[in-house]
Amino acid sequence: MSKSAVKISLDLLSNPLCEQDQDFLNMVTALDTAMKRMDAFNQEKVNQIQKTVIEPLKNSKNGPVSNPAVSGRFGSVFPSLNMAVKRREQALQDYRRLQAKVEKYEEKEKTGPVLAKLHQAREELRPVRDDFEAKNKQLLDEMPRFYNSRLDYFQPSFESLIRAQVVYYSEMHKIFGDLTQQLDQPGHPDEHRERENEAKLSELRALSIVADD
Amino acid sequence: MSGSGLDNGVTTLVASPLPVNCLASCNGSIVTLESPNRRVRGKPNLLDMGSLMIKPIQRVMKYPLLLCELRNSTPACHPDFRVLEDAFAAVRDINVNINELKRRKDLVLKYKKNDEDESLKDKLSKLNIHSISKKSKRVTNHLKILTRGESQVIFLLEPHTFSWAPQMLIAVFRMPRVKEIAPCCSSLSLSSGAWHGVSFDTILAVVLPPGSRPRRENVIRTGLNKGRPGIQTLATSWHVTDNTFNREEKLFRSLEKAVRHCVKNISLYLQHIQDATTLALQSAMALQEISCNKDEEERGHSEAPSDAPNPCGDFAARLQTLVLTPLSALLALFPGPRRLVQKRYDKLLDCGSPPRRAGAEADLATREYEALNAQLGEELRLFNRAARGLLADCLRSLASLLGAPTRAAPRLHPAARPIPPLASNISEIQNRVLEELQNLNFVKDNSATFIERKLSFEKKKPVQILPETPRQTDTHRLKLLSTYSTEELYQAKRRCNATQEYDINLLEGELVAVMEQKDPLGSTSRWLVDTGLMKGYVYSSFLKPYNPAKVQKADAEHRFCDDDFDNISLFVSARPAHDSVTGTPEGSISDSSSSLSGTCGKLETNGTDADSFQEVDEQIFYAVHAFQARSDHELSLQEYQRVHILRFCDLSGNAEWWLAEAQGQKGYVPANYLGKMTYA
Numbered sequence: 001m002s003k004s005a006v007k008i009s010l011d012l013l014s015n016p017l018c019e020q021d022q023d024f025l026n027m028v029t030a031l032d033t034a035m036k037r038m039d040a041f042n043q044e045k046v047n048q049i050q051k052t053v054i055e056p057l058k059n060s061k062n063g064p065v066s067n068p069a070v071s072g073r074f075g076s077v078f079p080s081l082n083m084a085v086k087r088r089e090q091a092l093q094d095y096r097r098l099q100a101k102v103e104k105y106e107e108k109e110k111t112g113p114v115l116a117k118l119h120q121a122r123e124e125l126r127p128v129r130d131d132f133e134a135k136n137k138q139l140l141d142e143m144p145r146f147y148n149s150r151l152d153y154f155q156p157s158f159e160s161l162i163r164a165q166v167v168y169y170s171e172m173h174k175i176f177g178d179l180t181q182q183l184d185q186p187g188h189p190d191e192h193r194e195r196e197n198e199a200k201l202s203e204l205r206a207l208s209i210v211a212d213d
Numbered sequence: 214m215s216g217s218g219l220d221n222g223v224t225t226l227v228a229s230p231l232p233v234n235c236l237a238s239c240n241g242s243i244v245t246l247e248s249p250n251r252r253v254r255g256k257p258n259l260l261d262m263g264s265l266m267i268k269p270i271q272r273v274m275k276y277p278l279l280l281c282e283l284r285n286s287t288p289a290c291h292p293d294f295r296v297l298e299d300a301f302a303a304v305r306d307i308n309v310n311i312n313e314l315k316r317r318k319d320l321v322l323k324y325k326k327n328d329e330d331e332s333l334k335d336k337l338s339k340l341n342i343h344s345i346s347k348k349s350k351r352v353t354n355h356l357k358i359l360t361r362g363e364s365q366v367i368f369l370l371e372p373h374t375f376s377w378a379p380q381m382l383i384a385v386f387r388m389p390r391v392k393e394i395a396p397c398c399s400s401l402s403l404s405s406g407a408w409h410g411v412s413f414d415t416i417l418a419v420v421l422p423p424g425s426r427p428r429r430e431n432v433i434r435t436g437l438n439k440g441r442p443g444i445q446t447l448a449t450s451w452h453v454t455d456n457t458f459n460r461e462e463k464l465f466r467s468l469e470k471a472v473r474h475c476v477k478n479i480s481l482y483l484q485h486i487q488d489a490t491t492l493a494l495q496s497a498m499a500l501q502e503i504s505c506n507k508d509e510e511e512r513g514h515s516e517a518p519s520d521a522p523n524p525c526g527d528f529a530a531r532l533q534t535l536v537l538t539p540l541s542a543l544l545a546l547f548p549g550p551r552r553l554v555q556k557r558y559d560k561l562l563d564c565g566s567p568p569r570r571a572g573a574e575a576d577l578a579t580r581e582y583e584a585l586n587a588q589l590g591e592e593l594r595l596f597n598r599a600a601r602g603l604l605a606d607c608l609r610s611l612a613s614l615l616g617a618p619t620r621a622a623p624r625l626h627p628a629a630r631p632i633p634p635l636a637s638n639i640s641e642i643q644n645r646v647l648e649e650l651q652n653l654n655f656v657k658d659n660s661a662t663f664i665e666r667k668l669s670f671e672k673k674k675p676v677q678i679l680p681e682t683p684r685q686t687d688t689h690r691l692k693l694l695s696t697y698s699t700e701e702l703y704q705a706k707r708r709c710n711a712t713q714e715y716d717i718n719l720l721e722g723e724l725v726a727v728m729e730q731k732d733p734l735g736s737t738s739r740w741l742v743d744t745g746l747m748k749g750y751v752y753s754s755f756l757k758p759y760n761p762a763k764v765q766k767a768d769a770e771h772r773f774c775d776d777d778f779d780n781i782s783l784f785v786s787a788r789p790a791h792d793s794v795t796g797t798p799e800g801s802i803s804d805s806s807s808s809l810s811g812t813c814g815k816l817e818t819n820g821t822d823a824d825s826f827q828e829v830d831e832q833i834f835y836a837v838h839a840f841q842a843r844s845d846h847e848l849s850l851q852e853y854q855r856v857h858i859l860r861f862c863d864l865s866g867n868a869e870w871w872l873a874e875a876q877g878q879k880g881y882v883p884a885n886y887l888g889k890m891t892y893a
Contacts, residue, residue: 004482004485007478007481008474008478008482011478012471012608015470015474016463016467017464017468017471020464020467021601024601027605027608027609028608030612031611031612034612056643149649150503153643154503157643176612179612179615180613183613190535193610197539197603197606198539200599200602200606201542201543201546203595204543204596207596
């Protein structure tokens with residue numbers, strides 16, 4: 001966005017009009033300086049935001065880590081979470097399967113081999129059930145904690161985002177205030193300007209060489 | 214008679230445009246005007262506004278006739294005769310000027326019509342011999358000008374032509390080799406009134422004093438046409454340049470370029486700003502969603518951007534009306550004059566064509582050119598001035614508008630003003646939070662597998678095995694050897710993986726001592742074995758009797774040719790130390806690595822024990838390659854030199870370097886230079 005602004009003034013500056021008219025040249029140079037400064041500040045703001053807001057949220061493992069125990073950034077927790085949920089699903093499937101088997105044996109008549117199989121099935125079921133319940137409980141417990149920690153995580157980033165924007169906008173305010181003082185008569189209401197423009201345009205249209213269409 | 218005053222008055226009257234549609238609208242309103250006139254009887258020729266307004270001009274045109282009559286009837290000796298003559302001349306001038314102005318306007322009107330409206334068929338129908346020849350002549354002249362190959366000749370003036378209409382005076386420029394100017398010529402002074410603003414830089418035409426005949430020495434000599442009198446009107450070709458016009462034209466063109474660029478760039482900028490604010494708004498809303506059930510502070514921050522589209526929309530609208538619309542309108546005005554400029558150039562080229570067959574046509578072209586030149590020159594100047602003013606105004610408006618959104622911003626975010634000082638390090642805070650997260654079990658469990666899968670793509674296969682169980686080391690073998698008798702010792706033929714409960718893993722060549730040759734369920738295919746490290750079951754088919762003498766060679770050969778297992782069996786004792794200390798950052802291995810570091814510690818302590826076992830063959834390695842020590846910590850080795858290994862890792866825990874002793878000297882040697890030599 002600021003690149004296109006710089007282009008405005010750059011093109012004007014390179015125009016031969018500037019050579020002929022000193023006032024015009026001054027005006028365009030002032031505009032150009034302002035645009036370039038705006039561009040510089042914008043770039044700075046973008047860098048700052050990139051560093052403090054975007055990077056920490058990504059899923060990368062090579063963010064700046066001062067602590068080797070912390071790998072990756074916030075975004076990299078999500079794959080683990082997904083994996084955990086998937087495992088719980090699998091455990092649930094196993095549990096259901098074995099549960100169904102146990103029930104099937106329970107419904108049959110209680111003969112010897114059936115009883116033995118029933119017993120065995122129950123034995124198999126028990127660890128699976130425990131496993132599932134453990135996973136379930138773990139997820140139930142930890143997911144809310146994870147969710148709640150997101151704000152703590154983001155708070156500093158958010159602060160830095162706002163700070164960067166405030167700095168940028170106050171700089172812009174200053175720059176363009178100076179520019180307006182320099183170039184323009186401030187305080188001209190819009191209608192006044194519009195009227196002046198219209199007057200010039202009609203003067204131009206009055207010339208005979210201009211096509212009236 | 215104030216001829217010039219009247220002249221000016223008339224020219225202004227004629228110069229004010231009376232477009233036809235204006236007349237038409239006036240005619241509509243003439244009804245009320247006519248009714249009082251109807252009362253005036255005897256005025257039948259009061260038909261419409263046009264005829265009403267042309268009356269003053271018609272009167273002016275009648276004056277020459279009147280004056281002429283008067284003059285003719287006045288005897289020459291009458292004191293008024295002179296005055297009459299002057300008056301007559303002045304009024305005739307006026308008429309000529311009126312005609313001229315009208316002609317120019319008509320010319321301009323004729324040529325500025327929009328050529329693009331013509332269809333191809335119309336254009337083709339206009340093609341005929343005449344137009345083709347005209348166009349081809351123009352092209353040749355243009356090329357001539359470009360190549361500047363032609364000589365340039367002066368056009369001499371007859372003095373009496375000066376009082377004629379201005380188009381008879383042609384001045385020639387760009388005479389690069391003017392040697393001298395004939396002394397008797399006087400430079401021409403121009404009165405701008407007669408020339409309508411067209412000024413010439415250098416008049417190289419000689420104005421002869423009245424009454425004299427043009428003489429040879431009055432000709433301005435140029436290097437090109439020495440000797441050619443050129444008294445005739447035109448020689449081969451000549452070029453007319455009008456510097457003022459060129460300047461204006463250049464200004465015109467650069468103005469056009471500037472306005473065009475401005476329009477393009479400013480609209481692009483506006484587009485970008487609108488895109489940016491839309492995106493910002495979206496991200497603000499997303500943030501709001503994330504933080505929606507949290508404290509008010511967050512929401513306060515996120516609400517402010519909801520006002521953001523309004524300032525942007527406002528900004529866009531103002532930019533549009535104050536800057537873009539006028540500039541676009543200005544841009545639309547440029548093509549008309551541009552066409553006329555082009556036409557003038559065409560006429561100029563026409564004039565350059567050889568007028569030998571001088572006649573009406575050449576004169577017509579010249580006159581047209583002159584007319585266009587004059588008209589364009591003046592109006593172009595006005596145009597440029599007004600356009601430049603408009604451009605400057607628009608730029609000023611742009612400058613003040615750009616500041617507007619930034620002025621609005623502080624008003625909308627008063628809450629943001631007292632920004633708390635930034636916490637010293639964002640990354641510290643975030644790392645802290647992340648650590649807490651890592652402590653969550655699901656992260657620990659699941660990121661581990663994630664990483665393990667990644668590691669499997671890497672070629673360090675031994676690492677894959679390691680997180681599981683520690684491997685047998687030589688000390689364990691020693692222990693086994695010392696504990697059990699030979700017939701109880703078996704060796705694993707190949708790698709076996711634990712499949713059932715109480716199974717253990719074995720690598721190839723590992724030494725085991727069989728404690729029982731059956732398993733709890735009674736089958737004899739599984740044996741309880743002791744690896745020195747642990748006890749467990751393996752299938753007996755994996756085991757073969759341990760024969761020190763026979764096995765040694767086979768083992769040695771086997772080890773040389775198979776690199777992977779070489780690594781595993783020889784250096785497996787070093788690996789655990791390596792991994793625990795370099796510490797892969799993934800926390801999941803921490804469990805196994807802690808046990809591994811325990812192993813290493815055990816190894817360290819056992820290393821000292823091993824010292825006492827120096828003469829035991831298992832500690833003897835030999836150098837597969839020669840090694841040159843680079844410092845006094847290192848030990849030089851010759852090929853096939855035997856060394857005793859004191860430590861299987863160096864002081865910092867690096868398992869690539871082993872502390873070796875040979876011929877009474879101790880030093881570190883690279884582990885991969887060593888091959889195991891047993892029972893030498």
